[in-house]
Amino acid sequence: MSAGTYTPRPGAAPLPRMIAAQAALETRMLLRNGEQLLLTVVIPTLLLVLFSAVDIVDTGAGEPVDFLAPGILALAVMSTAFTGQAIATGFERRYGVLKRLGASPLPRWGLMAAKTLAVLVTEALQIVLLTVIAFALGWSPEGSPFAVLLLLVLGTVAFSGLGLLMAGTLKAEATLAAANLVFLLLLVGGGVIVPLDRFPDAAQSVLGLLPISALSDGLRDVLQHGAPMPWGDLGILAVWAVLGLGAAAKFFRWE
Numbered sequence: 001m002s003a004g005t006y007t008p009r010p011g012a013a014p015l016p017r018m019i020a021a022q023a024a025l026e027t028r029m030l031l032r033n034g035e036q037l038l039l040t041v042v043i044p045t046l047l048l049v050l051f052s053a054v055d056i057v058d059t060g061a062g063e064p065v066d067f068l069a070p071g072i073l074a075l076a077v078m079s080t081a082f083t084g085q086a087i088a089t090g091f092e093r094r095y096g097v098l099k100r101l102g103a104s105p106l107p108r109w110g111l112m113a114a115k116t117l118a119v120l121v122t123e124a125l126q127i128v129l130l131t132v133i134a135f136a137l138g139w140s141p142e143g144s145p146f147a148v149l150l151l152l153v154l155g156t157v158a159f160s161g162l163g164l165l166m167a168g169t170l171k172a173e174a175t176l177a178a179a180n181l182v183f184l185l186l187l188v189g190g191g192v193i194v195p196l197d198r199f200p201d202a203a204q205s206v207l208g209l210l211p212i213s214a215l216s217d218g219l220r221d222v223l224q225h226g227a228p229m230p231w232g233d234l235g236i237l238a239v240w241a242v243l244g245l246g247a248a249a250k251f252f253r254w255e
Contacts (some may be wrong), residue, residue, distance in 0.1 A: 085177045142224065150229075
C-alpha cells in the first residue's frame with residue numbers, strides 16, 4: 001500500500017511566507033483601525049492643508065507648503081512607527097496576543113519583522129497621499145531622493161524602537177496615554193509646524209536632538225534647500241535607532 005499525498009502538507013510554512021502573511025495581517029489591522037487612520041492619515045492631511053492655506057504660523061520666506069510638507073512627512077512617520085505601533089502592540093501584549101504568537105512557528109524576530117514591514121507599507125501609502133496633496137498645494141521639492149529615503153528609513157527604525165520599548169514596558173492604558181501625549185508634544189515642539197528658531201536658544205539646543213526634529217529638519221534641508229546629505233540629522237537618528245532598538249530588545253516583556 002503506497003503512502004498517499006495529502007494537501008495541505010503538515011508542518012510550518014517557509015519562514016518568508018509566514019512573515020509575509022503576518023505582515024499582510026498587521027497592515028490590514030492598522031488600516032482598519034479608526035484611531036490609527038486618524039493618527040496616520042486624517043491629522044497629517046488636515047495639518048498640511050490648513051497651515052498651507054491659512055497664514056497662522058510664520059514659516060519664513062517662500063511658500064508655506066515648502067516648509068510644511070517635509071515636517072508633515074516626518075509627522076506621518078512618527079504617527080505610524082511610534083504612536084500607532086506602540087498603542088497596537090501594547091494592547092496585543094495585554095490581551096495575550098503576543099504570548100500566543102510567540103508559541104507559533106513564527107519566531108519572535110519574525111513577528112517584529114512583520115510588524116516593521118506593515119509599518120513600511122503604511123508609511124508608503126501615507127507618503128504617496130501627502131505628496132499628492134502637497135503637489136496640489138504648489139509644493140516644489142528639491143534635493144536627492146536617496147537622501148530622503150535614507151532619512152525616512154532611519155526615522156522609521158528610530159521611532160519603531162521607541163514605540164516597541166514603550167509597548168513592551170508599560171501597561172496598555174499607560175502606553176495609550178503616553179504615546180498620544182508624546183505625539184502632541186513633539187507635534188508642537190519638534191519643528192513640524194513651528195520652526196525651531198521660534199523657540200528660545202536654550203530650548204533649541206535640546207529640541208534639535210529629538211528624533212522628530214532631526215527627521216523634519218533633515219527632510220527640510222533636502223527637499224526645501226536642496227542639501228545633498230544632512231549627516232548631522234542622520235547621525236542623531238542613527239543614535240536614537242540604536243538606543244531605541246537596543247533598549248526594546250533588552251526590556252521588552254511579552255506578557
